[in-house]
Amino acid sequence: MADVTFTVDGRKLTAPAGTLLIEACRAHGIEIPAFCYYPGLSLQAACRMCVVRIEKMPKLQTACTTTVAEGMIVTTESPEIAQARKATIELLLGNHPLDCPVCDAGGECELQDMTFKYGAHESKFVEIKQHREEQQWSPVVFFDRPRCILCYRCVRVCGEGMDVWALGIQNRGAGSVIAPNKQDHLECEECGMCIDICPVGALTSGTYRYKTRPWEMSHIGTVCTHCGDGCKTTLGVRRSNDGMDIVRGDNRDKSGINGDFLCIKGRYAFDFTERDDRLTKPLVRQSDGQLKPVTWEEAIDFAGKKLREIRDARGGKAIGVIGSNRTTNEEAYLLQKFARTVLGTNNIDHHRTTDYPAFVQALAGKPEASLRDFATAKAVLLIGGDATEQHPGLAWQIRTAVRLHGARLYVANHELIKLRRQATHFLEIGENDYASLAAYLGGDDAALSGDKATAFREGLRKEESLLVVFGAEYRGKAIEALVKLGSTLPNVKFACLGDHANARGASDMGLYPDLLPGYVPVTAGGTFAAEYGVEIGLGDLKADASRTHGLPAQPGLDMIQMFDAAERGELGALLVVGSNPVARYGIDAAVLKNTFVIAQDLFLTETAQLADVVFPAASLYEKSGTATNTFGDVQLVKKAADKAGVRTDFEIIVRLGAAMGADVRQLVPFGKAGVRADMGQARGAQSGEADRHGVWLAAHHLEPKLSPFDPFAIFDEIQRLVPAYDVSRLDLLAGNDQHVKPALVQITAAGARRDLVLPTNDTLFTSGTLGRYSRMLGSVMEARKPAETTAAE
Amino acid sequence: MPVISTHPDSVPVVSWRFGKGAVSIDKYIELEGYQAARKCLELGPDGIIGEMKASNLRGRGGAGFPTGMKWSFVPKQSAKPKYVLVNGDESEPGTCKDRLIFEHDPHSVIEGTLIAGLSVQARMGFIYLRGEYRYLLRIMERAVDEAYAKGFLGKNIFGSGIDFDIVTQTGAGAYEVGEESALMESLEGKRGIPRIRPPFPAVVGLYGGPTIINNAETIATVPHIFRIGAAEYAKIGTERNGGTRLFCLSGHLERPGVYELPMGYNLKKMIYEVGGGIPGGKKLKAVVPGGSSTPVLLPEEIDIGMDFDQVGKAGSMLGSGGVVVLDEDVCMVEFALRTMKFYRHESCGWCIPCREGTDWLEKSLTRLHAGGAVDKDIDNIRYLAENMLGRTFCPLGDAAAMPTIAFVKKFRKEFEDHLEGRGCPKHRVPEAALV
């Protein structure tokens, strides 16, 4: 819309016509106080804090509902306005418990801030305040009624934002109260949005309440360790006896790709870090068959010696490596480099939750959609999966696009997924019809029938730009077909949905027996060999302990083949990093009885229980690096917490390499010329000191020193070898998400690769093996059980 | 069954058919009923609105907005259907006039709704009665059925090719729902929370369509304007205040009742002659001239004509036509408290100043009346009210604040007499105040 010019507090400002005055002022640095106004939610004009004086208007006007107009003259601060705001606060405080010293929101409470600003410090009332007991509405949500100022933000974010509608307003007048949908408790998605949006301490969370004061925490924005959306979560940490504890997760600065959103996992399911049964000491199986805690040195030496023995005696082909969907890109990359150059094997794989290789190959340089793109999309085609459960961040973005930008949503699914409520077109198809759907959309009229299908396709064909996003129902050739047909429409971008925080990174970093990082076939690893300073194809031949091995050129064993080999007694050793294949693939313990198993994990998982050496690993919240979400958004992972005893997987791999006699400098090029250091992020530093340190070094032409445990030492190598990751390092370090570059990927016959995709099928309240260790997720599922059983009856 | 009261000065326009059996459609037709609608079908929208403007009819709901002008704001072209909404929520303390209309002349409301519809090419009307008037719903439903049976409602009304439907319903107990936008929310099945304006109902109203909303008396007056002629009607009242009004006289009067008198009728005369004066030869203490929301007038302020402009000039409002008379024995603190108790009970709770303000005002007044107040409390009561005024989301906050400010201003001495632990000098303390 055209710009209009108006005057605020004597300053001439311009903004597009139709902009709300409060927003126009904010954009120009003029802050107008507001309790009920919240960007992106429906307007209320209920709190009356935003009142301003507009010339020619008889009364004060609410800036939250007034749109700017040409020539408008506005005053936002004056004695009259201050008085109005002060009176409002006085009224609110009349019945407010003023229990700020014990309130979770104390120190970051908007009511407190406003009271401070407008000086409503004199109590005008002598009446006894009405006390009401705090109520627990769910494992997540607690409600303290007397603190509530009835801004209705929670009601709106739950309804309009989440499409859950679990909160309401009951009674009227001074008796008005926020009410949960099940009379005395909540049944909802437990996202905690209501808690974060509460300007006061009326809604508090089960994890955080009465734990700490806000100013006692440091706040570190990092990437959530759970699903494939890779939302930014800001962790509030506090020093404790054994490190830095996470006390809170939130999303208040809204600077992440997830915008306003976080789900229960991103917000509360960090609690696994503090579990009593968290591994903090390395374990080595003794002659009596028991796992016994030992020192790190002992465990590393033992494991390294065993690996070396097995490699030297039986060759790399007798060793298998299973990587993780939750470690950083650097760790995944390092793991494959370690496997190929130190262990001398291509027997490396990970739990594949979707077919990324087929996807990137099909894309062949066509644009991929970032998670950000969805919030402003004009039209979205969503096929398969259940985004609300498996990709809640994506579901939020899509709802936002529909709600705020009138986007058209096309949903095709074999289930009545919740997002159909936002859909302009919902097409219910059979479970096995996904391929037919692609064919139909591609023009094969015989593939599907019915008016709905026709309208669906007709609608899509009219779209001028479209984001196509699909679930793991599509693999191999089917993905190819889908991308091909999508490409016939103008301005199409694609996204492929996989599970877990860095499943995409695991795939991009080459945790495959046949693919190197960047999906380069192992048979064509020339540039890699050059970079690594090794020869190709010498893996098994040069069993020379003093040197790093060459790069094996034949595809190795995949996940299933490794276990088959183990069963046949052909797998001498198996290194499992942050993965639980024993539970996931239902592997019988007997299969591994002749294999030396090393596990790196947070807990004694089913896999770790069978291991001979178990290394206590750091979680994603306790390390730095980068991670890539399923949309190809690369983000900085910042170390937030610390747990005494644990080590990052990066460090464990490097030390294993060293114990095996490998050249650490070759594994991690930390001394190499041209390698740039980070600015302290690797050490978990935030701002201030660390940044100054880096700046000072640079100013003195000194190379910041990197340690071999510094993941950024290897990021340069990744950027050189994987063109898609040639993103702006500066932006990345500044905390901005960077989208992977479209890159041509030449995988021969990707469609013909063996289909090993096994979607995790997580729900809002599960998160693979890791999720089982979250008490919060567990208690939510427990709380929901009776409801679900009765419903089923 | 309450009936209209009469006085030699009464001018029966709206009440012309009261007591004549016009509840039945045949009788109504016999008494020139549905002639106005036929006439308006011929006049067409512009003709109707022209007449309405000429009649100088001003809304009887409280604000006194010129009705013809209100109708003219409805856009001619609209993508969404237009509606007529009749506000029969009558809940302002002191007001009981719409009830008489529904009870004695239901068809005049139906015919008025129809004409309003014709004036803006609406095809549907709603008549919303307050929940307490459930017995009137039966009367209205029967009348609507009769009109359908005669072909005055439904498809092709009066053979004109035009369709018009009317739905009647009641609320369920909420004063705030009388506020026009809250009424629309209620009619849409929601809590009676008012809407943000602009947009105004004439542009975006019921179900998002342009909507005429008028008080039931306003609507019932419409057919009479076409019956006697707009000019004739205008002549009855004063300048810019056409016609008659149903005044509800209540309180300390010999002959309380609802009287139809010309606009501009002298208030003093209304009290002493029409209402028969104060019983027991007592002195007049105060008059609330237009329902509980209007600032109180002192005896020396009542020699005024009862129209919107003159009462306004006297510092109060004509409001809904409820004239409440208080004799010398009334405790003004108790009266102020009872008034505030009402607003506290009826505040929808949406906005802070009204929700919290009415609550604290009631508490403070209760304490004052019971003798628990200190000096600064009187100023505080005024402070609270003054800080509500003009700051709330809808006019209910003003309706609570304005009379309160007037009570404190005009009866400050009496408020002070309650201080220092004395409590009400006139009354035993009501039990409620003691707990």
Add this chain to the structure above:
Amino acid sequence: MSTATTIFSPELAARFDKLVTLYPVKRSALVPMLLYAQDEVGYLSDAVVAEVAERIGITELDVRNVISYYSLLRTKPAGKYHVQVCTNICCMLRGGNEILEHCKKSLGVANKGVTADGVFSLEEVECIGACSWAPAAQVNYDFHENLTPESMDKVLAEYRAKAGGGK
């Protein structure tokens, strides 16, 4: 909604089926439906809330939000005859409080109480639109005006007789 599963009488269920068709949107039928349901069942029980929510196609929470807004709607049973005495300004000026006190005494219940036999319940209410005929009270939907303690007794006696028994 099939009449087989309804908790309402067939007549009321049929009325509801029609009610939702009268308005441009179904939800408009909510408040009238709640009133009719309350008239038949006596109060808005959980079962009523559930069925109304289903008929309108909204959540039970939404129904409760609306119920709790309106003062005539109740979620607990009242007496067979619900006596509502107005004490607002006009009635107050003409003895409304005395009528209320009188009712408390003759019924033996406090404000919002229900008599032991369940015949009467008592409530002090805001203005009911009988200001010119004050003081006034409503028993269920019937108005009784120009009351005195004596005439109020007569009114109560009539209802007591209707309820089929003296006290």
